[in-house]
Amino acid sequence: MSVSRDAVARLLLNRFGSSSVLLGEDVRERPVSKQIVSGCEALALLRPADTQELANMVRFCVEHELPMVPRAGMTGLVGGTVTSPDEVALSLERMNRVVSVDRDAQTAVVQAGTPLQAIHEAVQAHGMQFPLDLGARGSATIGGMLSTNAGGNKVLRYGMTRDLVLGLEVVLPDGQVMNSMYSLLKNNTGLDLKQLYIGTEGTLGIITQAVLRLFPSTDDRHAALCAFESFDAMVQMLNLMRAHAGPALSSYEVMWNAYYALVTQPGRLRAPLSRDYPLYALIECEYPERGQSAQNGERFAQTLQTAMEQGLVIDAVIAQSESERGALWRLRDEVHYIRTLSPIYSFDVSLPIGQMQTYLRSLRSELQARWPDAVFIVYGHVGDGNLHLAISCGGKEDAHTVEQLVYEPLAAIGGSVSAEHGIGLYKKPYLQFSRNPVELAVMRSVKTALDPKNLMNPGKIL
Amino acid sequence: MSVSRDAVARLLLNRFGSSSVLLGEDVRERPVSKQIVSGCEALALLRPADTQELANMVRFCVEHELPMVPRAGMTGLVGGTVTSPDEVALSLERMNRVVSVDRDAQTAVVQAGTPLQAIHEAVQAHGMQFPLDLGARGSATIGGMLSTNAGGNKVLRYGMTRDLVLGLEVVLPDGQVMNSMYSLLKNNTGLDLKQLYIGTEGTLGIITQAVLRLFPSTDDRHAALCAFESFDAMVQMLNLMRAHAGPALSSYEVMWNAYYALVTQPGRLRAPLSRDYPLYALIECEYPERGQSAQNGERFAQTLQTAMEQGLVIDAVIAQSESERGALWRLRDEVHYIRTLSPIYSFDVSLPIGQMQTYLRSLRSELQARWPDAVFIVYGHVGDGNLHLAISCGGKEDAHTVEQLVYEPLAAIGGSVSAEHGIGLYKKPYLQFSRNPVELAVMRSVKTALDPKNLMNPGKIL
Incomplete structure (x- = not known):
């Protein structure tokens, strides 16, 4: 850089204005992660109002060779958004709208800074659901979830983020805007560009908008907590549920004894089953077909009955109401007790x-x-x-x-x-255990080709 | 090239032997496509026995700067495997085994040259299904389907090829073997390399093996042919089926009058419904849950009844047996009458x-x-x-x-x-109608990065 850090920061402020550019203390009071609620170190925090402003900001950063680190809801767990004092943080917090919901096409267009829960609520109002779900729904933004290919509670049925997206808009490392905002289920026209950007943690560009797949909403859900004597019995029960419920099986969340005992300690959550079993599974089926709830509930109970008769399940409780279902899910969702x-x-x-x-x-x-x-x-x-x-x-x-x-x-x-969770900074030393040198070389080639100056979230993943 | 074409061909033959290298007439008698059953023009046709031999062949081709064109079942429709006399054709016809089927993990490992039908039969023997299906199943190979991200009859329920693959092995343009043969549903470790190679028509490398996702097999299928007065009624019926059958709705295949009339001309297929309706849909539901077939059949019939009462469907026939279901599917599958x-x-x-x-x-x-x-x-x-x-x-x-x-x-x-179908050679001039210049530039950057000598199926797609 030919100008000083401070001079560049002032240039940014002059160019884009104080609603779009934060400096100094305003940056430092920002969270670093869910655990570290303030202390962000960055040359500046940029808050573009729209894609065009973001594109202009990226071009500015390229010109001044400033590394850029996209931030999202700060619920990530791998240090993917950690910034150094020489880097610029990019936040899409002002680009936080559900732009449109198309019930016939079963799609929603959303800006990347939109929190997951806001998407849930917006599509629910149209009788639809966006099935991606996880505990951090209140603060996690869809942009962050796209960049990490988040999973969550219903992957078994609906897949991960990658499977729930039809189109993307991306600001590329040179500031060009790539509009791939398709709403097509089928599009075999060369490289699947959205798959290239999903899960690459902002290292190839910044996702600004997406076309999401929706599904009909339903409240025909049946949940149970089951206890098992052994790992094998728990796996046999998984196979039994798959056979009996088919694609309706939406969650099969297992808790080993130490976890269950921890979250049900006196003063924490109520234990619906004895705290002494080796293994527990929270099993949920979600039926989207209309008007079959009573029969589905019966089938669900019948399958559990069969499993108990076969000796697979040694104890079980079926949620009899939405509030009981909520109580079962809290056992799985309130993982924060681990931090004690x-x-x-x-x-x-x-x-x-x-x-x-x-x-x-x-x-x-x-x-x-x-x-x-x-x-x-x-x-x-x-x-x-x-x-x-x-x-x-x-x-x-x-x-x-x-x-x-x-x-x-x-x-x-x-x-x-x-x-x-992704790789970010924290899992980078261990990537070698999951990816071989040839794979890493291919990833590096793509990174170098698309971000030749290495300015997009540098040092993350690779 | 410093040596003549003929000399290179002889070198290939000497190096890899006559079971792996075909020249001259043996090449020309090979099909060019489903329509053109012989006349292949290529310097040589290479038939590696295994991945290692293919890798050696690719290194030979790189050394002699020979462009390589992967061939598969020759059922493609976009000229993706067309060769010129200066190019080498690579066929994986000897790498045609279902290597293993894992019922518990619900996966199969297959070599790329395996025909789809052979995969269907192998997994069926284990009580499983691989739900990718299309009319060309007898000759289309999984390698070709991976390279074009094929769709087919059950995309509505199970997705396209891209959605049904967990891992790949690929020979890269420099002859290195990239082993990404994972069988994990979840793997957020940087770029999703399999997605990079699926659907790119051999322009980035040659897929040699894959880990496929399997599903429990079922014969609990219910099919009907419905007739409609209007496009709107047909779409309303689609939404009704989605609401009533949820994810069990596996096919919704529509035939406009001209198509139905053509395939049911005297001497062709029997018309189960009058040939005078504006629109027909072949609707199929596939229920994987065990022991519910009678109830499912009743629900299916009840939904059709509802649709007729609402005036959405004006005429319908439900298949009462597997042979009747087969007859309905022939109406959709026997598209060859179009070639009259x-x-x-x-x-x-x-x-x-x-x-x-x-x-x-x-x-x-x-x-x-x-x-x-x-x-x-x-x-x-x-x-x-x-x-x-x-x-x-x-x-x-x-x-x-x-x-x-x-x-x-x-x-x-x-x-x-x-x-x-993909882009290949034939749709290349029209790719601009579906992909904008920024997207095409990103695709070109990736191609150049991964195949800097442009030897992998050059001139296809881009």
Whole structure:
């Protein structure tokens, strides 16, 4: 740069004005992540009013060789939005509208800065649902979810973010606007450009708008909490549910004993089943067909009955009302109780279901060999092959050892160091356990081709 | 090249042997496409026995700067596998095995040269289905379907090829083997490399193996042929079926009168309903839940009854047996009767359902203004927004005019010049109607980055 940092910051402010450019203290009081609620270090925080202004800002940054880091709802868990004092933070918080909802076409057009919950509410008003859902729905924005290809509670039925998008608008690293705002289910015209940008954490450009797929809304949901004696019984129950409910099976969320016991400690959540079973699953079916709710409820109960008669399920409770269903979901959603443990290391991995039992056993014994009082908490979207792990042991200096123990065995069993959270900064050292050198070289080639100056969220993922 | 074409061909033969390398007449007797059953022009046709041999062949071609054109089942319709005499054709016909089927993980590993029908049969033997299906199943190979992101009969329910793949193995343009043979549903570790290669018609590398997603097999299918007075009634019925059957609605195949009348001419297929209705839809629901077939059949019939009472459907027949269901599907599958017309121009477009009626009316009147006796045949996967058009008019010199009439209006309404067939050579001049210059530039950057010598299926798509 030929001008000083301060001079560039002033240039930005003069060029785009104070509603679009924050400097100094206004930047520092911004959150860094869900855990770190302030302390953002960045040369400036840019808040464009629309795509055109963002494009102008990107061109300014290219001219001054300023690295750009997109921010979203700051609920990410991999450090994907961490900025350094020489980088510019880009926030789409002013681009937060649901632009349109088309009920016949089953699509919604949304700006990237829109929180997930606002999308849910807007489409619900049209009798539709956007099935992407997760605990952070109040603050997570769709732009952040697109950039990390977020998963969540209904992946089993509807897929991840990647599967729920038809079109995108992206500001490219040179400030050009790529309009790929298609609403077509089928479009075989070369490279699927939206797939190129989804899940690449802002390293190839900034997603500004999207065309989302909608589905008919329904309140015909049936949920139960089941307890199991063994991992095998829990997997057999998953297969039974798949056979009996088909695509209506929307969630199969498993909680190992340590997790269930933690969230149901006295003063926390009420335990609907004894706290002594080895495994629990929150099972939900969602039926979109009209006018079949009573029959569906009966079928759901009948399947559970069958499972109990077969000895697969040893105890169970079916939600009899929306509030009971809500109470069951809180057991799974209120993961924040994990943060009462310290130190705590959290992980998001995926692996074939057939490998889970061995992987967990071996990891547990490795941990206990090093730290006899290690706390090992496991829960997750087992139907998707996705486990969340929370481990409390040792001191802060042991983080790297724990990470190695968790990630390294995944390479041999075809697992992934990141099922739904992404790579960002924090998982970058472990990407090698899920991606081989040839794959990494292909990713680097694409990055270099599309962002030759390496200004888009540099140093993240790769 | 420093050596002559003939010398290179001899070098290839010496290096890889006669079971892997065909030259001269052996090449020329090969099909060019489904329509052109022989006449392949290529310097040589390479038939590697395995991925390693293919990788060695690619390295040989790079060394001698030989362009490579992957071939598959030769059922493509866009000239994606056309070779020139200076190019080498690569066929994966010897790599045609279903390597493994994992019932618990619901996956199959297949080599790219395996015909679709062989995959169907192999997984059916394990009580599973691979739901990708289309008329050319006997000869289309999975490699070709991956390279074009094929669609077919059950996209409404299961998605296109892109949605049914978990992992890939690809030989890159420099001969390196990229092993991305994951079987994970969730894998957020940077760029989704499989999505980069699916649908790019061999321009970025050669897919050699894939991990496919399977689903439980079922014979609980209910099909009906319905007739409609109007386009609006047909769309209302689609929405009614969506509401009543939810994700069980697997096909909604519409045939306009000219198509239905053509395939049910005397001596062709039997017409289950009068040949005089404006529109017909072949509607199928597929229920994977176990032990509900009788109830599902009743629900299906009840929904049709409701539609008739509401005046949406004016005539209908429900298949009462597998053979009756097969007869209904033949009406849709035996599209070959279209080739009795000459000249015949065929198209595969997609566009929002809300735009279809206006688009078709305007196209019909444009055609009839120029050629008063033009035959205009429309059918397709309306549930997916995908229409197939077959137009017979004028002489061979009119092809370009007809193509312009079909493709040009799609730009303004956000349509696609290719819903499921791809771009290849034949649709390349019209790609500009579906992709803007910024998008094309991004595609070109990726192509150049990954295939800097432009040796992988050069001149296709871009």
